[in-house]
Amino acid sequence: MDTKTILNEATGRMQKAIDHLEEELLNVRAGKASPNALNGVMVDYFGSQVPVSGAASVTVPDARTILIQPWDKNMLRPIEKAIIDSNIGLTPSNNGEQIRLTIPPLTEERRKELVKQVRAEAETARISLRNARRDAVEAFKKAQKEGMPEDESKDGETQSQKLLEKFSKTLDEALSKKEKEIMTV
Known part of the structure; x- marks a missing residue:
C-alpha cells in the first residue's frame, strides 16, 4: 500500500x-420546528411503509410548528397514529385537512x-x-x-x-x- x-x-x-x-x-430537536423531527416516523401508505414525507407535504410555517398536509385525505388518521406511536414526544392536532405539530419550548x-x-x-x-x-x-x-x-x-x-x-x-x-x-x- x-x-x-x-x-x-x-x-x-x-x-x-x-x-x-x-x-x-x-x-436532535433543539426546540425549533424541523421536518427532520419526523425522520424516523413510518406510515402505512397503500400497503408499504414510507416516511411521513413520502405520504404528505411536510412544512415548517413558523419556528414552533410543523404542518403535515397529506396528499390523500384518507391518510390523516394513519399519519396521526404513526406520529403518536413513534414516541417523538409531539402530539398531533388534526383539523380534518392537515395535521399540526406544535413544538413545546424546552x-x-x-x-x-x-x-x-x-x-x-x-x-x-x-x-x-x-x-x-x-x-x-x-x-x-x-x-x-x-x-x-x-x-x-x-x-x-x-x-x-x-x-x-x-x-x-x-x-x-x-x-x-x-x-x-x-x-x-
Whole structure:
C-alpha cells in the first residue's frame, strides 16, 4: 500500500464519522420546528411503509410548528397514529385537512439533557476519528515492514495526525454550533 491510499482511506472514514455526526445532530430537536423531527416516523401508505414525507407535504410555517398536509385525505388518521406511536414526544392536532405539530419550548433541564446527548454523539464520532487515525498509523508501520522507506512511513503518520486534527476541528465546530442552538432560548 502507498501513502496516498492509506491517507485516502483514513480521510474517507473520518469524513463518514463527521457526516454521521451531522445527521445525528439534525435529529436532535433543539426546540425549533424541523421536518427532520419526523425522520424516523413510518406510515402505512397503500400497503408499504414510507416516511411521513413520502405520504404528505411536510412544512415548517413558523419556528414552533410543523404542518403535515397529506396528499390523500384518507391518510390523516394513519399519519396521526404513526406520529403518536413513534414516541417523538409531539402530539398531533388534526383539523380534518392537515395535521399540526406544535413544538413545546424546552425547559432548562431538557436543554441540558440534549447537550449531554449531543456531546455523547460527538464523543462517539471522536472515537471513530481516532480509530481511523490509529488504523492509518498501523497501516504505515505495516507498509514500512513491507519495504516502505522509514521517512515516508513517519511522514504518513504525521499526516494522519494532521487529518485527525483537521476533522476534530470540524467536529468541535459542529458540536459548539449545535450546543449554542440548543441553549438559545
